[in-house]
Amino acid sequence: MLRRTFAGVLVGAALAMPITALTAAPATAAAAAVTLTYDDSLAAEFKPQVAQAVSVWNTSVSNVQLVKATAGQRVNIRITADDGWPRANLGPVRPTGTVTVWVGREGVDAGYNAVRIVTHELGHSLGLPDVKPGPCSSLMSGSTGGVSCNSVTPNASEAARVEQSYAGALAATERAGSGVVVTDAAF
Numbered sequence: 001m002l003r004r005t006f007a008g009v010l011v012g013a014a015l016a017m018p019i020t021a022l023t024a025a026p027a028t029a030a031a032a033a034v035t036l037t038y039d040d041s042l043a044a045e046f047k048p049q050v051a052q053a054v055s056v057w058n059t060s061v062s063n064v065q066l067v068k069a070t071a072g073q074r075v076n077i078r079i080t081a082d083d084g085w086p087r088a089n090l091g092p093v094r095p096t097g098t099v100t101v102w103v104g105r106e107g108v109d110a111g112y113n114a115v116r117i118v119t120h121e122l123g124h125s126l127g128l129p130d131v132k133p134g135p136c137s138s139l140m141s142g143s144t145g146g147v148s149c150n151s152v153t154p155n156a157s158e159a160a161r162v163e164q165s166y167a168g169a170l171a172a173t174e175r176a177g178s179g180v181v182v183t184d185a186a187f
Contacts, residue, residue, distance in 0.1 A: 037069035053118035063166035092127030
């Protein structure tokens with residue numbers, strides 16, 4: 001039987017068949033990240049710090065991403081400024097739930113880093129408890145890191161815990177949050 005290839009086609013006596021390159025699909029497809037929306041319309045002077053804190057979380061974890069809510073869109077995390085101590089509802093919040101973060105001016109006025117405060121409080125909304133006392137290298141150590149602490153990034157353990165909370169198909173449908181408000185009395 002005479003065979004020739006012509007423009008990617010194998011030609012034989014009774015059969016013409018295109019040659020196709022096949023690529024194997026990955027054995028397991030990565031699950032899509034859970035998207036949570038936030039509203040900073042009541043964050044007042046802290047809007048730039050909210051944007052920085054959101055960026056920190058979005059670059060530190062991949063199973064959940066924070067996106068600014070658009071008009072009419074469901075809000076999962078409401079961020080507001082007030083004159084009290086920083087505090088937040090303890091999550092993990094899910095796409096069907098809503099929690100609040102309060103950026104308390106008392107913490108900022110006491111000299112604590114405003115980006116660290118917002119990132120720490122968002123950590124509560126993502127399901128992380130306080131770790132006190134703790135070193136500056138622990139975002140969730142809050143005020144025990146000291147007024148001079150400017151570390152705004154979750155450590156590997158904190159990021160891993162958030163990743164675990166938002167892993168898998170059930171992450172989008174589990175409980176909305178605990179309803180507990182964590183008040184960081186000394187931030």
